Amino acid sequence: MVYDNVVLIGFMGSGKTTVGKSLARQLHKKFMDVDTIIENEQGSSITEIFEDKGEEYFRSLEQKYINELTQKKGQVIATGGGLPIHSVIPEKSLVIYIDADFDVILKRLSTKERDKRPLLQDVARAKGLYHERVNTYKELADFRVDANQSIQTFIHVIFDYILDQRVL
Numbered sequence: 517m518v519y520d521n522v523v524l525i526g527f528m529g530s531g532k533t534t535v536g537k538s539l540a541r542q543l544h545k546k547f548m549d550v551d552t553i554i555e556n557e558q559g560s561s562i563t564e565i566f567e568d569k570g571e572e573y574f575r576s577l578e579q580k581y582i583n584e585l586t587q588k589k590g591q592v593i594a595t596g597g598g599l600p601i602h603s604v605i606p607e608k609s610l611v612i613y614i615d616a617d618f619d620v621i622l623k624r625l626s627t628k629e630r631d632k633r634p635l636l637q638d639v640a641r642a643k644g645l646y647h648e649r650v651n652t653y654k655e656l657a658d659f660r661v662d663a664n665q666s667i668q669t670f671i672h673v674i675f676d677y678i679l680d681q682r683v684l
């Protein structure tokens with residue numbers, strides 16, 4: 517299998533964006549973040565889109581932009597935590613699961629970062645969502661990395677794995 521793109525999946529706040537930026541830099545690939553693209557294209561924050569148009573509309577945007585993005589090759593793409601649950605990740609994507617425990621995620625996120633995420637406002641519900649989703653993340657992943665350590669500690673594991681694969 518020759519992969520067109522690297523796609524990072526995982527729960528909110530697991531570090532996909534930070535990992536993606538760093539990997540893209542090291543691999544000399546372009547970094548793309550689906551949430552940022554949605555916000556730029558819509559001219560609204562994720563919170564505003566959820567409030568004004570609803571979650572279902574947001575999910576349709578995720579599917580649209582992941583489809584569009586993957587028409588191109590050679591990118592490292594960070595997805596929102598719900599994208600692999602609600603959308604189909606196009607074939608020929610090397611899917612990497614950034615696997616952090618819920619408690620670790622909560623500790624990592626500042627209040628400001630939590631406030632940006634409508635589905636993290638109620639911690640008990642977010643924990644339920646986390647447990648609902650983890651199996652799907654595992655099933656979809658070509659590779660899973662234990663992300664309970666600092667990013668600098670595990671990023672080289674992903675880097676080495678990607679170099680062993682054939683990603684354009």
Ligand code: S3P
Nearest residue numbers: 527528529562596597598633634
């Ligand atoms: C969501 C995750 C968020 C963002 C939106 C919904 C989710 O992205 O797409 O708030 O359903 O898990 P991050 O995973 O980057 O926080």
